[in-house]
Structure formats: structure tokens, C-alpha cells
Amino acid sequence: MLDVRPMELIKEEDALKFAAAREVAAASGWRYAVVAGRRPHVCSVLVHLSSRRRSARDLLGMREQLLTAISGQQGQAMTFSELAEATSVPPVGRANIVRLLRHRELGVDLGSPLRHSSLIWAA
Numbered sequence: 001m002l003d004v005r006p007m008e009l010i011k012e013e014d015a016l017k018f019a020a021a022r023e024v025a026a027a028s029g030w031r032y033a034v035v036a037g038r039r040p041h042v043c044s045v046l047v048h049l050s051s052r053r054r055s056a057r058d059l060l061g062m063r064e065q066l067l068t069a070i071s072g073q074q075g076q077a078m079t080f081s082e083l084a085e086a087t088s089v090p091p092v093g094r095a096n097i098v099r100l101l102r103h104r105e106l107g108v109d110l111g112s113p114l115r116h117s118s119l120i121w122a123a
Contacts, residue, residue, distance in 0.1 A: 007036040041113040052099040062096035077119035
């Protein structure tokens with residue numbers, strides 16, 4: 001169970017309510033957490049992914065190159081850079097990785113900023 005509210009709306013007296021809710025959740029076999037904000041990088045990653053939301057023609061066959069490279073790892077992840085370098089044109093590969101992430105053909109942990117060292121896997 002998640003209690004979601006902006007940090008500025010949480011008051012000191014809410015601590016008792018949170019503790020009571022945590023106990024009720026535990027008695028029901030649930031977990032309880034208070035979410036009072038998001039990590040600063042989340043919006044920037046989402047904006048970056050949404051920049052590739054429009055369809056585009058894949059004249060260089062990047063989708064197939066990327067999916068072939070990642071499937072050759074047999075369940076293993078590759079870094080963003082390694083995957084881009086596995087294509088015939090790495091700068092175009094980078095843009096296409098983001099497009100495939102956006103369309104959920106590849107996966108990435110959104111718990112941290114999207115970097116060259118981010119692990120990418122087949123979805």
C-alpha cells in the first residue's frame with residue numbers, strides 16, 4: 001500500500017497515522033510506504049524517452065541490429081554504450097536504443113539516470 005502526497009502536505013502529526021497504517025498493512029500481509037516526491041532524474045529520463053515517441057523509418061536496420069546484439073547475450077544485460085557500439089553506426093544506434101526503450105522492446109532500470117553505463121536488456 002502506498003500513501004502518496006507532496007512533502008509539503010505532510011505534517012508532524014501524520015507520523016502517528018503512518019505508523020497505524022503500516023501496522024494495519026502488516027497485519028494484512030501487505031507492505032506500506034509513504035511516497036513524498038520523486039528522484040530528481042525521473043522527469044529528465046521520461047522527457048528523454050518521450051523525445052522518441054514519434055515513429056521513424058529505420059533505413060539502416062538499427063532495430064534488428066540492436067535486438068540481435070542484445071539477444072546474443074542470452075538473458076544478460078549490456079551497457080548502453082556497449083549496445084550502441086554493437087551497431088554499424090553507433091550514434092544512430094544510441095537514438096534507436098532510446099526509441100526501443102520508449103516502445104518497450106528493450107528494458108532499463110528507471111531507478112537511476114540514463115547513462116552510458118546503464119544496463120539494457122531485452123524486454
